[in-house]
Amino acid sequence: MDISGQNFIGGKWVPAKSGRVFESRNPATGELLAQCADSGPEDIEAAVGAAREAWESWRRLPAPRRGEILFRVADRLFHDKESLARSLTSEMGKVLVEGRGDVQESIDMAYYMGGEGRRQFGHIAPSELPDKSAYAIREPLGVVGLITPWNFPMAIPAWKSLPALIMGNTVVLKPSPETPLTAALFMKALEEGGVPPGVVNLVMGSTPDLGSALVRHPDVALISFTGSKVTGGKVAVDAATHYKRVALEMGGKNAILVMDDADLNLAVDGILWSAFGTTGQRCTACSRLIVHRAVKDQLVTMLLDKMAKLRVGDGLTPGVEVGPLINRAQLERVHQYVQIGQEEGARLRVGGRQLTEGNCAAGHFFAPTLFDQVTPGMRIAKEEIFGPVLSVLEIKSLEEAITLNNSVEYGLSSSLYTRDVNRAHQAMHDLRTGIVYINAGTIGSEVHLPFGGIRGTGNGHREAGQAALDTFSEWKSIYVDYSGRLQRAQIDTN
Numbered sequence: 001m002d003i004s005g006q007n008f009i010g011g012k013w014v015p016a017k018s019g020r021v022f023e024s025r026n027p028a029t030g031e032l033l034a035q036c037a038d039s040g041p042e043d044i045e046a047a048v049g050a051a052r053e054a055w056e057s058w059r060r061l062p063a064p065r066r067g068e069i070l071f072r073v074a075d076r077l078f079h080d081k082e083s084l085a086r087s088l089t090s091e092m093g094k095v096l097v098e099g100r101g102d103v104q105e106s107i108d109m110a111y112y113m114g115g116e117g118r119r120q121f122g123h124i125a126p127s128e129l130p131d132k133s134a135y136a137i138r139e140p141l142g143v144v145g146l147i148t149p150w151n152f153p154m155a156i157p158a159w160k161s162l163p164a165l166i167m168g169n170t171v172v173l174k175p176s177p178e179t180p181l182t183a184a185l186f187m188k189a190l191e192e193g194g195v196p197p198g199v200v201n202l203v204m205g206s207t208p209d210l211g212s213a214l215v216r217h218p219d220v221a222l223i224s225f226t227g228s229k230v231t232g233g234k235v236a237v238d239a240a241t242h243y244k245r246v247a248l249e250m251g252g253k254n255a256i257l258v259m260d261d262a263d264l265n266l267a268v269d270g271i272l273w274s275a276f277g278t279t280g281q282r283c284t285a286c287s288r289l290i291v292h293r294a295v296k297d298q299l300v301t302m303l304l305d306k307m308a309k310l311r312v313g314d315g316l317t318p319g320v321e322v323g324p325l326i327n328r329a330q331l332e333r334v335h336q337y338v339q340i341g342q343e344e345g346a347r348l349r350v351g352g353r354q355l356t357e358g359n360c361a362a363g364h365f366f367a368p369t370l371f372d373q374v375t376p377g378m379r380i381a382k383e384e385i386f387g388p389v390l391s392v393l394e395i396k397s398l399e400e401a402i403t404l405n406n407s408v409e410y411g412l413s414s415s416l417y418t419r420d421v422n423r424a425h426q427a428m429h430d431l432r433t434g435i436v437y438i439n440a441g442t443i444g445s446e447v448h449l450p451f452g453g454i455r456g457t458g459n460g461h462r463e464a465g466q467a468a469l470d471t472f473s474e475w476k477s478i479y480v481d482y483s484g485r486l487q488r489a490q491i492d493t494n
């Protein structure tokens with residue numbers, strides 16, 4: 001069955017009720033991949049209805065049994081990893097080795113959350129009264145709505161849906177209009193792994209009313225959103241007026257700090273990977289290089305040398321290290337930021353332009369870009385660009401570097417290169433981000449640790465790890481009085 005471009009509702013692959021379609025295209029070649037269901041609120045209604053109906057039996061299924069299903073989902077993803085990665089690269093553009101990583105992150109999460117079927121521990125506490133026991137258990141929320149971005153088109157749907165499922169929730173997923181096919185492939189793995197009909201549902205579409213319909217639906221208990229700060233803010237306002245839980249994961253303006261005692265070769269590799277991997281389109285991407293003035297010139301020279309060798313092109317072509325930007329709008333946005341940087345007086349050292357030569361002719365390619373002599377007040381030093389643009393800022397001390405790191409509106413990831421254990425520990429404590437790396441770049445979180453950030457990056461929730469269980473469950477406290485008489489807490493104290 002050709003499932004590409006269809007919704008998955010109540011265990012069936014279906015077109016949008018309106019019959020409308022939108023296109024999914026390869027950002028490297030412009031090739032049309034599929035016509036996809038351009039859904040509307042009526043499709044959200046159907047999906048939420050199916051999820052609601054499926055909830056009662058899914059929540060009653062013992063969690064270890066739910067876990068076994070997730071293990072089978074992991075096996076399906078593992079079995080199909082190569083073809084899934086290729087499809088993902090065709091749709092999203094990241095180079096194949098990263099496409100495989102995206103699928104692997106989903107596999108990791110399926111195994112990790114499958115294991116939670118036999119854990120998701122609660123608390124047992126002593127009661128203050130005799131012959132009375134007290135404990136607390138986790139309970140599912142009900143139907144949860146997931147709104148996911150295009151930059152990790154399989155991993156982020158997996159990060160959100162797998163903890164939701166293991167906790168006994170049912171799911172309606174609305175993926176980015178840029179990557180509906182990858183979301184459908186993920187759904188297919190869930191289906192083939194044995195997730196019962198209605199427990200997971202997919203509604204794809206190109207218009208903003210779709211997300212709003214999900215956020216506003218009275219039967220949706222929680223919205224988990226990853227995307228821009230502007231859209232996240234709207235989701236939060238919408239969710240608040242409907243007295244709804246909301247978990248937001250938004251932007252980043254992540255920095256790598258390089259001290260004068262750092263291993264510069266190691267730092268250069270980490271900087272290249274973090275700034276230009278995924279073409280800078282990660283919320284964890286490094287877009288600020290905060291470097292000690294004693295090593296700045298040397299580091300920039302080393303970076304420029306390696307940047308000149310980066311191969312940009314179609315992510316499916318062997319040897320290519322940097323793929324296209326996702327679409328024309330993103331290309332224009334990156335271009336605009338380059339202009340802003342120049343107008344602000346930063347020194348453009350390399351890149352700064354669209355690439356149209358050779359195999360870059362048909363896609364949205366942008367040259368890896370380095371700005372030097374950037375100062376903290378410049379927009380390119382403060383705002384998220386989401387492209388292959390790195391700004392170099394010079395500092396004189398670790399304290400200054402940390403203050404600069406902490407000065408931006410986002411707080412997702414940060415990194416310090418040093419060989420000094422005291423500096424490393426000072427930074428671990430003082431860097432105000434949800435993730436800190438020492439002697440590694442800003443990207444590369446693992447699924448069993450909490451993922452998320454502070455300030456404008458999030459609203460206090462974390463994805464992945466044990467923290468994800470908190471997002472997707474409620475606590476229930478249970479008291480059992482087996483004394484056979486009325487015992488009054490706080491009153492019968494003797």
Ligand code: UN1
Nearest residue numbers: 152282283284443444445
């Ligand atoms: C994202 O950029 O939205 O740490 C997620 C990383 C990946 C996840 C990034 N594991 O870069």
